[in-house]
Each structure stands twice: as structure tokens, then as C-alpha cells.
Amino acid sequence: xxxxxxxxxxxxxxxxxxxxxxxxxxxxxxxxxxxxxxxxxxxxxxxxxxxxxxxxxxxxxxxxxxxxxxxxxxxxxxxxxxxxxxxxxxxxxxxxxxxxxxxxxxxxxxxxxxxxxxxxxxxxxxxxxxxxxxxxxxxxxxxxxxxxxxxxxxxxxxxxxxxxxxxxxxxxxxxxxxxxxxxxxxxxxxxxxxxxxxxxxxxxxxxxxxxxxxxxxxxxxxxxxxxxxxxxxxxxxxxxxxxxxxxxxxxxxxxxxxxxxxxxxxxxxxxxxxxxxxxxxxxxxx
Amino acid sequence: xxxxxxxxxxxxxxxxxxxxxxxxxxxxxxxxxxxxxxxxxxxxxxxxxxxxxxxxxxxxxxxxxxxxxxxxxxxxxxxxxxxxxxxxxxxxxxxxxxxxxxxxxxxxxxxxxxxxxxxxxxxxxxxxxxxxxxxxxxxxxxxxxxxxxxxxxxxxxxxxxxxxxxxxxxxxxxxxxxxxxxxxxxxxxxxxxxxxxxxxxxxxxxxxxxxxxxxxxxxxxxxxxxxxxxxxxxxxxxxxxxxxxxxxxxxxxxxxxxxxxxxxxxxxxxxxxxxxxxxxxxxxxxxxxxxxxxxxxxxxxxxxxxxxxxxxxxx
Numbered sequence: 001x002x003x004x005x006x007x008x009x010x011x012x013x014x015x016x017x018x019x020x021x022x023x024x025x026x027x028x029x030x031x032x033x034x035x036x037x038x039x040x041x042x043x044x045x046x047x048x049x050x051x052x053x054x055x056x057x058x059x060x061x062x063x064x065x066x067x068x069x070x071x072x073x074x075x076x077x078x079x080x081x082x083x084x085x086x087x088x089x090x091x092x093x094x095x096x097x098x099x100x101x102x103x104x105x106x107x108x109x110x111x112x113x114x115x116x117x118x119x120x121x122x123x124x125x126x127x128x129x130x131x132x133x134x135x136x137x138x139x140x141x142x143x144x145x146x147x148x149x150x151x152x153x154x155x156x157x158x159x160x161x162x163x164x165x166x167x168x169x170x171x172x173x174x175x176x177x178x179x180x181x182x183x184x185x186x187x188x189x190x191x192x193x194x195x196x197x198x199x200x201x202x203x204x205x206x207x208x209x210x211x212x213x214x215x216x217x218x219x220x221x222x223x224x225x226x227x228x229x230x231x232x233x234x235x236x237x238x239x240x241x242x243x244x245x246x247x248x249x250x251x252x253x254x255x256x257x258x259x260x261x262x263x264x265x266x267x268x269x270x271x272x273x274x275x276x277x278x279x280x281x282x283x284x285x286x
Numbered sequence: 287x288x289x290x291x292x293x294x295x296x297x298x299x300x301x302x303x304x305x306x307x308x309x310x311x312x313x314x315x316x317x318x319x320x321x322x323x324x325x326x327x328x329x330x331x332x333x334x335x336x337x338x339x340x341x342x343x344x345x346x347x348x349x350x351x352x353x354x355x356x357x358x359x360x361x362x363x364x365x366x367x368x369x370x371x372x373x374x375x376x377x378x379x380x381x382x383x384x385x386x387x388x389x390x391x392x393x394x395x396x397x398x399x400x401x402x403x404x405x406x407x408x409x410x411x412x413x414x415x416x417x418x419x420x421x422x423x424x425x426x427x428x429x430x431x432x433x434x435x436x437x438x439x440x441x442x443x444x445x446x447x448x449x450x451x452x453x454x455x456x457x458x459x460x461x462x463x464x465x466x467x468x469x470x471x472x473x474x475x476x477x478x479x480x481x482x483x484x485x486x487x488x489x490x491x492x493x494x495x496x497x498x499x500x501x502x503x504x505x506x507x508x509x510x511x512x513x514x515x516x517x518x519x520x521x522x523x524x525x526x527x528x529x530x531x532x533x534x535x536x537x538x539x540x541x542x543x544x545x546x547x548x549x550x551x552x553x554x555x556x557x558x559x560x561x562x563x564x565x566x567x568x569x570x571x572x573x574x575x576x577x578x579x580x581x582x583x584x585x586x587x588x589x590x591x592x593x594x595x596x597x598x599x600x601x
Binding site for chain 1: 307310311314315318319322323325326432433435436437438439440441442444445447448452535536538539540542543546557558560561562564566569570572573576577580581584
């Protein structure tokens with residue numbers, strides 16, 4: 001590790017808020033990755049004798065339901081675990097898609113000629129000038145509720161901010177002495193882009209992506225809650241919450257627990273993003 | 287003055303330039319609404335009731351020029367929008383624009399109350415946290431800000447119903463009409479923006495309070511609160527207002543979720559019902575109306591900002 005990176009790591013590790021964020025997000029990721037190990041049941045195992053049982057309920061056979069059961073007698077904890085799998089992978093895929101397109105277009109806007117820059121940035125402006133939920137609703141109304149549309153919606157939500165961030169950093173870095181020197185020494189455009197510019201673009205990019213992950217988890221959950229995202233029986237935190245809603249007065253836990261899972265994951269991403277921002281660049285403000 | 291001068295003052299030039307920026311945005315919005323209907327297949331199958339006969343479909347195609355080139359169709363569509371013709375709701379048989387505007391009035395009540403909360407609660411909390419920086423008040427504020435920015439709106443709404451309407455019976459759980467019924471949805475809708483407002487106000491105040499003239503004000507013996515109100519607040523307020531202004535448009539669109547949770551009969555429940563019934567003209571109308579409002583609010587905020595802070599106009 002070189003000097004500056006170890007300074008960043010130390011600043012990050014000493015920040016309790018960042019560490020809380022890292023732990024929350026890592027825990028959510030681990031639960032999602034090892035779902036079959038962590039969950040006692042599958043997400044659709046029903047048990048008519050154990051319907052709407054409260055948290056910590058013990059079945060006659062001695063089986064403990066840590067977070068209770070839902071109207072179909074399914075273990076809420078198991079469903080949250082498998083819901084983590086769905087929600088986190090959909091959000092991550094949307095982020096990769098939107099981030100990838102955004103980084104590509106941002107680099108293009110920063111490097112290529114003026115008209116490409118103007119075109120891409122105007123498109124980003126229009127995108128950002130449009131409420132994301134409204135865009136999602138329009139697209140889903142037209143294309144129906146399917147995974148591909150959902151991913152497209154999430155990618156649309158995040159490409160513009162990535163493109164803007166990357167372009168901004170490229171413009172800043174392009175005229176820096178080290179880059180000018182590399183260019184003067186005859187470095188080609190690819191060497192310049194990957195060796196000189198990308199490392200400098202990386203810091204703000206990581207900060208933006210982390211914050212976007214939280215936003216995408218929220219957007220997916222919201223759409224699934226509205227019935228426009230992941231469809232049952234496939235579990236997502238949003239559709240679990242919506243299914244538990246009619247039973248709220250008799251079984252508060254069915255709708256409450258998935259909401260806590262959303263809170264933990266989004267809080268994790270947001271705190272981690274804040275911590276990374278403080279560690280990577282104290283001057284950077286979002 | 288040269289030929290290019292044309293004696294337009296820079297202030298006016300800024301205003302005109304900013305208004306001109308509205309054009310690509312509006313083109314983008316209408317293009318989106320236009321394409322969305324075509325993405326879903328044959329427009330007559332989505333714009334007419336399912337039981338329409340083939341002759342009806344043919345008549346519709348001719349009346350709306352669906353047999354013409356696509357660009358001409360788009361221009362005609364925009365032309366109809368400009369004349370206030372947003373199509374007819376498939377299920378209610380009424381002009382879509384009128385349905386949207388009726389419901390919009392109800393949404394604006396909710397959004398207006400939420401914005402009031404943001405200004406009257408979020409901003410003062412941010413000031414307090416900045417002045418009492420590093421104290422327990424500041425820490426609690428920062429924790430609430432982090433939670434407020436991460437919580438799912440619909441979940442917060444349900445939890446508020448559970449506690450304040452079901453358990454304590456202080457307010458009705460949902461519905462529209464009485465003053466008590468607006469409290470929970472307004473707070474739910476405002477929560478995220480309360481957090482944003484408190485955070486922005488706090489950081490804005492801290493930045494301003496580190497400036498030289500604040501130190502001068504303190505040095506000449508002004509009390510802490512007088513310094514805050516007479517000198518710091520005024521300078522911190524402009525950027526706060528700008529960001530909040532932009533958020534107001536998001537808040538209108540975000541009311542879809544809050545309205546669903548509280549059965550608030552605004553434009554949000556309207557559009558969701560419209561999607562479930564595949565009432566495309568109505569969905570289209572909601573999208574265009576809300577997006578136009580959003581763009582106009584952003585424009586107004588920018589112009590207001592430039593008016594308050596003249597440096598913007600010359601950039």
C-alpha cells in the first residue's frame with residue numbers, strides 16, 4: 001500500500017459511522033449469499049398450523065420462529081433472508097448496469113469532442129429533471145412487471161449521476177500536471193484513461209455508487225410494495241410488507257420486520273457512502 | 287455595442303436562457319409519454335377499451351393519424367397537448383386532464399402541508415444542531431437524519447398508523463377530509479425531506495459560521511444567538527432554499543407511495559389505479575402533468591436563486 005491509500009484506510013477504519021455502515025451492509029450481503037444456511041425454511045414453506053404466530057413463538061415440536069410467521073404459516077425470518085437475496089441482487093445488478101453505462105458515457109463526455117459531451121450531458125439533465133418514481137411508473141405501465149423492466153428502471157435511475165460524476169472528474173484531472181506529463185511522454189489515449197485518469201476518478205465514483213446502492217434498494221422495495229416490482233411468490237422486502245399490511249392490526253410483525261430489513265440495508269449503504277466520502281475526500285460534498 | 291450585443295441586459299439574458307432550457311426537458315418528457323404507449327404494442331389496443339370493434343379501431347387510427355409517419359404522430363400529439371387535449375380516460379370516459387387536475391388539488395394539500403413541516407421543523411432543527419455542534423442535541427439530530435434518509439416511506443407510514451391510529455387511537459388511520467387525517471400522511475411524506483433539510487441547514491450554517499465576518503460579529507461582543515440570526519442564517523439560507531426547491535418536485539411525485547398507504551385520494555392513487563386498470567391515456571396524462579410541474583418548479587427555483595444571488599447570472 002502506498003502512502004495516500006493507507007491514510008484513506010486508516011481514516012475510514014477510525015470512523016465509527018463508516019464501520020457501522022460497513023457491518024450492516026456486509027451482514028445483509030452475507031445473509032443474502034448464504035441464504036440456505038441462514039434460513040431454517042425455504043421462502044415458500046407453508047404450515048397451516050402455524051399461521052400468524054408472533055415472534056419467538058415455539059411450535060409444539062419445539063421449533064422456534066424467531067420473527068413469527070405470516071398468514072400462510074411461512075417463517076418470516078426465512079422469507080426476509082431469501083428476500084435479501086432478491087432485493088440485494090436486483091439492486092446490485094441495476095447498479096452495475098446503470099453504473100457501467102454511466103461510467104462509459106461519462107468518460108466519453110469527458111474525452112470525446114464537444115458535441116458528444118453536450119449530447120450526453122443534456123440527456124443526463126433531462127433524466128435528472130424527471131422524477132425517478134414517475135419514470136418507473138410510466139415504463140412499468142407500458143412494459144408490464146417483469147425483471148428486465150425493473151432492471152432497466154433501476155439502471156435509468158442511476159446512470160446519469162454516474163455519468164455526471166465521471167465527466168466532472170475527468171475534466172478536473174485532464175489538465176493536471178501528472179496527466180499532462182504522461183501525455184507529453186507519449187502515453188496513448190487508453191493508457192491515459194486507465195492508468196492516469198481512472199484512479200483519480202475512482203474516489204468520487206465509489207462514493208456515488210455506494211449512495212446509489214441505497215437509493216436502488218429503496219426504489220426496488222417501493223416498486224415491489226406498490227405491486228409494480230418483484231411479484232409473489234418470489235419474496236422481496238417490499239412485496240412481503242405489502243402482503244402483511246392487511247394483517248397489521250392482528251399481526252404487526254408480518255409488515256414490520258421486512259421494513260426493518262430495508263432500513264438496515266439502506267442505512268448501511270448510506271453510512272458507508274458517507275464514511276467513504278469523508279475518508280476519500282473530505283472536501284467532496286454530495 | 288457590437289452586433290451581438292443587442293442591448294440585452296445579462297440578467298434578462300440569463301432568464302431567457304434558463305427558460306429556453308425548459309424546451310429540451312419538455313420535449314424529453316412528451317417524447318417519453320409518447321413512446322411509452324407505443325412500447326406497449328398496438329396503440330389502439332391500449333388507448334381503446336378491450337371490446338372495441340375493428341371498425342372502431344380503424345376510425346380511431348384515422349382520427350388520431352396513427353397511419354401517419356411516427357414523427358408526424360408525435361408532433362400532432364404535442365399539438366393536442368398544447369390545446370389541452372390529454373386524451374380520454376378509458377374507464378371514466380372523462381377528459382384525462384380534468385381528472386388529473388381534480389386529484390392534483392388534493393395532492394397539493396398533502397404536499398403543501400409536508401413542505402410546511404420541512405420548513406418549520408427541519409430547518410430550525412438544523413440550526414439548533416449547528417449552534418450546539420458536538421453536543422447530544424447534534425448527535426441525536428445526525429442520527430435522526432441518517433434514519434430519515436434511509437427509511438422506506440411506506441414502512442414509516444404503516445408504523446405511524448400502527449402506533450398513533452391503532453394502538454393510541456389519537457388520529458384516524460387513513461382517509462381524507464378532516465384536519466386530523468392529514469397529520470400522519472403529511473409527516474410520512476415530509477420525513478425524508480425533513481432529514482435533508484436538517485442536514486443541509488446544519489452543514490450550511492457550520493460553513494457560514496466559520497467565516498471571518500461571523501468571527502468579527504462574535505468579537506464585537508454579539509451574543510451567540512444574535513450572531514446566528516442576524517448574520518449567519520441569512521447567508522446560509524440561499525443554498526438551503528435552492529436544494530429544497532428542487533426537492534419539492536420530487537415530493538409531489540413521491541406522494542404516490544404515501545397516498546397509497548393512507549388511502550389519500552390524490553393524483554398518486556389515481557395513477558396507480560390507472561396502471562392496474564391499464565388506463566393508458568390517464569397514466570400518460572399524469573406523467574406529463576407532473577413532469578411539467580416538476581420542470582417549472584425547478585425553473586422557478588433557479589430564477590429565484592439568480593434573483594437573490596446575482597453572481598449566478600454572470601456565470
